[in-house]
Amino acid sequence: MSNDNSQSPPDRRPLIAFAWLWVGAPLAYGLYELVRKATQLFTG
Amino acid sequence: MPPAALSVHLSIGQAYAWSVFKPPLESALGLSGTQSALPFQLGIVMLGLSAAFGGTLVERRGPRWAMTVALVCFSSGFLLSALGAATEQYWLIVLGYGFVGGIGLGIGYISPVSTLIKWFPDRPGMATGIAIMGFGGGALIASPWSAQMLESFGSDSSGIALAFLVHGLSYAVFMLLGVVLVRVPRTEKPVASGPSVVEGVQVSANSAVRTPQFWCLWVVLCMNVTAGIGILEKAAPMITDFFADTSTPVSVTAAAGFVALLSAANMAGRIAWSSTSDLIGRKNIYRVYLGVGALMYLLIALFGDSSKPLFILSALVILSFYGGGFATIPAYLKDLFGTYQVGAIHGRLLTAWSTAGVLGPLIVNWIADRQEEAGKHGAALYGLSFTIMIGLLVVGFVANELVRPVHPRHHVPAPRQEAVDVERQQPESA
Numbered sequence: 329m330s331n332d333n334s335q336s337p338p339d340r341r342p343l344i345a346f347a348w349l350w351v352g353a354p355l356a357y358g359l360y361e362l363v364r365k366a367t368q369l370f371t372g
Numbered sequence: 373m374p375p376a377a378l379s380v381h382l383s384i385g386q387a388y389a390w391s392v393f394k395p396p397l398e399s400a401l402g403l404s405g406t407q408s409a410l411p412f413q414l415g416i417v418m419l420g421l422s423a424a425f426g427g428t429l430v431e432r433r434g435p436r437w438a439m440t441v442a443l444v445c446f447s448s449g450f451l452l453s454a455l456g457a458a459t460e461q462y463w464l465i466v467l468g469y470g471f472v473g474g475i476g477l478g479i480g481y482i483s484p485v486s487t488l489i490k491w492f493p494d495r496p497g498m499a500t501g502i503a504i505m506g507f508g509g510g511a512l513i514a515s516p517w518s519a520q521m522l523e524s525f526g527s528d529s530s531g532i533a534l535a536f537l538v539h540g541l542s543y544a545v546f547m548l549l550g551v552v553l554v555r556v557p558r559t560e561k562p563v564a565s566g567p568s569v570v571e572g573v574q575v576s577a578n579s580a581v582r583t584p585q586f587w588c589l590w591v592v593l594c595m596n597v598t599a600g601i602g603i604l605e606k607a608a609p610m611i612t613d614f615f616a617d618t619s620t621p622v623s624v625t626a627a628a629g630f631v632a633l634l635s636a637a638n639m640a641g642r643i644a645w646s647s648t649s650d651l652i653g654r655k656n657i658y659r660v661y662l663g664v665g666a667l668m669y670l671l672i673a674l675f676g677d678s679s680k681p682l683f684i685l686s687a688l689v690i691l692s693f694y695g696g697g698f699a700t701i702p703a704y705l706k707d708l709f710g711t712y713q714v715g716a717i718h719g720r721l722l723t724a725w726s727t728a729g730v731l732g733p734l735i736v737n738w739i740a741d742r743q744e745e746a747g748k749h750g751a752a753l754y755g756l757s758f759t760i761m762i763g764l765l766v767v768g769f770v771a772n773e774l775v776r777p778v779h780p781r782h783h784v785p786a787p788r789q790e791a792v793d794v795e796r797q798q799p800e801s802a
Contacts, residue, residue, distance in 0.1 A: 347375035350549050351382060351506075358512030362632050369629030369684075 377484035385510015418474025420726035427719025442480030449473020450540030486715035501646030574710035595768030600694025601732025645696025
C-alpha cells in the first residue's frame with residue numbers, strides 16, 4: 329500500500345496535449361474556412 | 373474529458389452539412405430536392421427519438437458504451453450510404469444515413485452530458501457548452517471538407533460512394549478518441565458554489581417528465597429554437613430581400629458571408645452564454661435569451677431595413693442566443709433534477725428541438741410565400757413572421773418565469789440513488 333502511495337502519478341500532459349490537438353486541428357480548419365467565407369459579407 | 377466529448381460532437385455535427393451532398397445526389401440519382409433532403413430529415417427525427425428513448429439506457433450503461441454505439445451507428449450509416457451510392461440504391465442511403473446514422477446522432481449527442489456535469493459540478497454550463505459548441509463546429513469542418521472531397525472524387529455515384537466511405541472511416545477513427553478517453557469521476561465532486569435553483573435534489577427521468585418544470589423547460593427550449601431557426605432557415609434570401617430596394621443591396625456572395633457569420637455567432641453563443649449562466653444563474657440567462665431575443669426581433673422588424681449594421685448585429689445576437697439555449701439547457705436540468713439521470717432527461721427534452729425544427733421553417737417559409745402571393749416584397753415579406761417570433765419568445769419567457777424547484781414527492785430516495793450511482797460508476801471508473 330505504501331509503495332502505491334510513494335509512486336508519482338504518470339504525467340498525463342502529453343496525452344492531454346495530444347487529445348486537444350486531435351480535436352483542435354480540424355476545428356481550426358473549420359474556423360479558418362468560416363472566417364474566409366464570413367469576410368465576403370464585407371467584401372462581396 | 374472535454375476533448376473526448378468534442379471528438380463525438382464535432383463528428384455528429386456533420387449532420388448540418390448534409391446539404392453539400394444534395395446537389396450531387398440529385399444529379400447522379402435523378403432525385404428531387406425533397407427526396408434528397410430525406411436522409412437529413414429522417415436523421416433529425418431519429419436523433420430526437422433515440423435521445424428520448426435511449427437516454428435511460430445511456431445513463432445505465434455509461435458514456436463509453438454510449439459513445440461506442442454512436443461511433444458504430446454514425447460510421448455504419450456512412451458505410452451503408454456508400455453501398456447505396458455505389459449500387460444506385462437510394463433507399464440504402466436513406467436507411468443508412470437517416471435511420472442508422474440518426475441513432476448515432478441521438479445517442480452521441482447525449483452521451484457526454486451527464487459525465488461532463490459530474491466532472492465540472494461548479495461549472496456545468498461551461499462544461500456542456502464546450503461539448504455542444506462542438507456540434508455547431510462539426511458543420512464548419514464537414515462543409516468545406518465534404519465539398520473538397522466531392523471535387524476530388526467527382527460528383528457521380530461512384531465519387532459520392534467514395535466520399536461516403538472516407539467519411540465513415542474517418543469519423544470512426546476520430547470518434548475513437550472519445551471512446552478511449554471518456555471516464556466518469558470515481559466520486560461525484562462536491563459543489564463548492566453556484567447559483568443553482570436547488571442543491572442536492574435528485575429526480576429520475578420517469579418522474580421528471582411528470583413535473584411541470586420539465587414541460588416549462590420544454591416550452592422554453594422549443595420557443596428559443598424556433599426563434600433562432602426563423603432567422604437561420606432563410607438567412608441568405610432574408611438579408612437580400614431586406615436591402616433589395618436600398619442604395620446598398622446585398623450580393624449573393626455577401627449573403628453567403630452573412631450565413632457564415634451567423635454560424636460563428638451560433639457556435640460562440642454556445643460556449644460564451646452557457647459559461648455566463650454559471651455566474652448569473654440559469655433562469656436569468658434564459659430571461660436574457662428570450663427577453664432580449666424578442667427585443668432584437670422587434671428592432672429588426674421596426675428598423676432592420678433602414679440600417680444594415682443594426683440588422684446584422686440583431687441577427688447575430690439572436691443566433692448566439694439560439695446556440696446558448698441549446699448549450700445551457702443540460703445545466704438548467706441539472707439544477708432542477710440533479711445529476712442522477714440528467715442525460716436521460718435531456719434526451720427526452722430534445723423532442724422540443726424536433727418540434728421546433730418543423731415549426732420554425734414552417735412559420736417563416738409559409739408566411740413569406742403567402743406575403744409574396746399578396747404582392748409584398750422586400751422586408752414586408754417577413755414582418756408577420758417576426759411578430760409571431762416575438763410572441764413565441766414571450767411565451768417562452770413566461771414559461772421560464774413559471775419554473776420553480778421540483779416538489780419533494782418527485783425526489784429519488786437517497787439510499788436507492790446511491791446504490792444506482794455506485795453500480796453505474798464502477799465499470800467506467802478504471
